[in-house]
Amino acid sequence: MTDINFSGPAGAPDSKGVEGAGAHSRDLRWDIIELLFFAYRDFVGDADHELEAFGFGRAHHRVMHFVHRYPGLKVADLLDVLRITKQSLGRVLKQLLDEGYIVQKTGNNDRRQRLLYATAKGEALVGKLAGLQTDRINRAVADIDPAGVETVRQFLRAMIDRDDPDKVLETIFGSGSKKPRE
Amino acid sequence: MTDINFSGPAGAPDSKGVEGAGAHSRDLRWDIIELLFFAYRDFVGDADHELEAFGFGRAHHRVMHFVHRYPGLKVADLLDVLRITKQSLGRVLKQLLDEGYIVQKTGNNDRRQRLLYATAKGEALVGKLAGLQTDRINRAVADIDPAGVETVRQFLRAMIDRDDPDKVLETIFGSGSKKPRE
DNA sequence: AAATTTATGTCAGTCATGTTGACATATCTT
DNA sequence: AAGATATGTCAACATGACTGACATAAATTT
Numbered sequence: 001m002t003d004i005n006f007s008g009p010a011g012a013p014d015s016k017g018v019e020g021a022g023a024h025s026r027d028l029r030w031d032i033i034e035l036l037f038f039a040y041r042d043f044v045g046d047a048d049h050e051l052e053a054f055g056f057g058r059a060h061h062r063v064m065h066f067v068h069r070y071p072g073l074k075v076a077d078l079l080d081v082l083r084i085t086k087q088s089l090g091r092v093l094k095q096l097l098d099e100g101y102i103v104q105k106t107g108n109n110d111r112r113q114r115l116l117y118a119t120a121k122g123e124a125l126v127g128k129l130a131g132l133q134t135d136r137i138n139r140a141v142a143d144i145d146p147a148g149v150e151t152v153r154q155f156l157r158a159m160i161d162r163d164d165p166d167k168v169l170e171t172i173f174g175s176g177s178k179k180p181r182e
Numbered sequence: 183m184t185d186i187n188f189s190g191p192a193g194a195p196d197s198k199g200v201e202g203a204g205a206h207s208r209d210l211r212w213d214i215i216e217l218l219f220f221a222y223r224d225f226v227g228d229a230d231h232e233l234e235a236f237g238f239g240r241a242h243h244r245v246m247h248f249v250h251r252y253p254g255l256k257v258a259d260l261l262d263v264l265r266i267t268k269q270s271l272g273r274v275l276k277q278l279l280d281e282g283y284i285v286q287k288t289g290n291n292d293r294r295q296r297l298l299y300a301t302a303k304g305e306a307l308v309g310k311l312a313g314l315q316t317d318r319i320n321r322a323v324a325d326i327d328p329a330g331v332e333t334v335r336q337f338l339r340a341m342i343d344r345d346d347p348d349k350v351l352e353t354i355f356g357s358g359s360k361k362p363r364e
Numbered sequence: 365a366a367a368t369t370t371a372t373g374t375c376a377g378t379c380a381t382g383t384t385g386a387c388a389t390a391t392c393t394t
Numbered sequence: 395a396a397g398a399t400a401t402g403t404c405a406a407c408a409t410g411a412c413t414g415a416c417a418t419a420a421a422t423t424t
Contacts, residue, residue, distance in 0.1 A: 028312045029319045030251060035338035037244070038351065040222045041265070042343045059410060062219070069212060075372060083223070088411055090373065112371045112420045130210045137211045140340035144333060151330040152337045156217035158322035161224045169220065239380060257401065270382055272402065294391045294400045 046132040054125065059084075059092045061129060067102055068118040068126045070168060074107070075114055080166035101125060228314040236307065241266075241274045243311060249284055250300040250308045252350060256289070257296050262348035283307060 047061050054060075066081055067073055075093075079086055093116075096102040101122035107113030118126065141149050162173065229243050236242075248263055249255055257275075261268055275298075278284045283304035289295030300308065323331050344355065 026313060026316070028309065029316045030312065032319050032335065032338070033247075033312060033315050034251070034354070035335065035342070036222065036225060037247075038354075039338045039341035040218065043218060043341060045343075057409065065215075065219075069216070076370095084410085085412065086372075087374080087413085091410080094373090107371095110371080110421070112418095114372070127210065130212065130215060131208060133215050134208070134211045136341060137214050140337050143340070144337060148330070148333040148337075151326060151333050153214065153217065155322050155326060155330075155334045156214070156221045158325070159221035159225060159318060160217070161227075172216070172220075241381060258399095266381085267383065268401075269384085269403080273381080276402095289400095292392070292400080294389095296401065 043133060043136060046136055047129045050129055050132060056095075057092075059088075060096060061126075063089070063092055063096060064101060064118065064122055064126045065130075066168065067116045068123060070171070071117050072105075072115040073167075075116065077167045078116065081168045096122070225315060225318060228318055229311045232311055232314060238277075239274075241270075242278060243308075245271070245274055245278060246283060246300065246304055246308045247312075248350065249298045250305060252353070253299050254287075254297040255349075257298065259349045260298065263350045278304070 044058065048058060051057060051061055062082055063078065066078060070077075075086070075089070079089055082089065093102070097104065100119055103117050103119055104114040105117065107115055141152070144152070157173070160169065162169070165173065226240065230240060233239060233243055244264055245260065248260060252259075257268070257271070261271055264271065275284070279286065282301055285299050285301055286296040287299065289297055323334070326334070339355070342351065344351070347355065
């Protein structure tokens with residue numbers, strides 16, 4: 001008969017969790033873990049809602065995003081970035097090609113390669129989605145000064161694995177350092 | 183010998199995209215959009231890897247996390263937080279109950295309710311996963327001073343929708359203000 | 365030139381996790 | 395007693411992952 005209807009037990013989240021903890025509490029960062037969950041949920045939710053109107057899903061968005069941002073991306077590079085199998089990519093890529101959001105061009109150095117480019121139609125879609133997400137980001141940084149925004153960028157960059165970077169990550173972090181320590 | 187055509191076209195990402203853009207460029211925040219994608223991918227990747235050993239997926243992790251953090255959570259509240267259907271929750275919750283990671287207790291005010299609690303076994307799992315993610319967060323904030331970390335928290339909080347908050351979000355943001363502005 | 369490797373595409377089947385719709389049961393509210 | 399609410403469950407389906415096998419064209423190696 002524990003009454004507890006939610007209000008009592010946990011209550012307000014603490015920055016460095018301790019709970020009834022005995023030995024190995026280690027100051028887990030529950031608050032940031034949770035904030036990341038909610039922030040990302042709502043962040044991708046912006047795009048998800050709009051994508052429905054096009055009959056597309058998140059997978060299509062991710063492909064469109066990276067093809068737009070890195071024109072001439074090879075299929076193999078895209079597989080590395082998205083970390084999915086070619087069979088999985090194949091389905092969404094085929095749809096995007098068929099419906100004219102992306103075009104392929106044969107590589108000139110290596111004619112086996114299919115370099116990917118967004119069409120005007122594709123640019124429009126990806127721009128619209130980025131606009132929604134940009135609105136949210138702008139709202140979020142409205143009360144943060146430029147140095148603070150740079151701190152946020154630094155945090156996000158430092159959250160990313162840097163061992164075994166794909167081509168896109170090499171571009172984001174100047175391709176010099178592959179060391180996981182900073 | 184992949185001779186990387188990749189380098190030419192897009193080149194380094196810019197903080198405020200302009201591209202060949204004509205009219206409506208609006209300073210989209212491509213850089214932060216992309217950093218969020220990679221940061222979250224690697225962040226959840228930590229847990230994903232560990233979960234495989236238990237035969238669980240992300241869905242199980244999310245349930246365990248919130249049940250642990252908010253002991254006595256009602257099934258209905260959990261559905262609100264996760265934003266999934268009861269049928270979808272039912273499957274993973276049943277597994278977690280059957281395998282002894284979570285227990286249910288009948289509400290004493292309302293005996294229809296099933297209040298959820300993590301068992302010691304459940305605490306151990308969720309703590310292990312939070313440990314992995316905490317390690318990543320600690321690495322990420324190692325070069326950021328306390329004020330900067332607070333800025334990161336502020337950013338993440340401000341990224342979250344505050345209209346229509348569920349019970350958990352009401353707890354996170356003191357339940358007073360439902361205004362989307364802070 | 366022939367053999368092998370690489371880049372890409374595709375068929376077939378499976379799994380995890382989400383969905384809708386319908387319905388059952390216990391319990392609380394009116 | 396009747397209705398609403400909290401939960402659970404059955405069945406069917408969609409999306410987006412997965413593995414494994416195989417096909418083709420083009421580059422590379424022998």
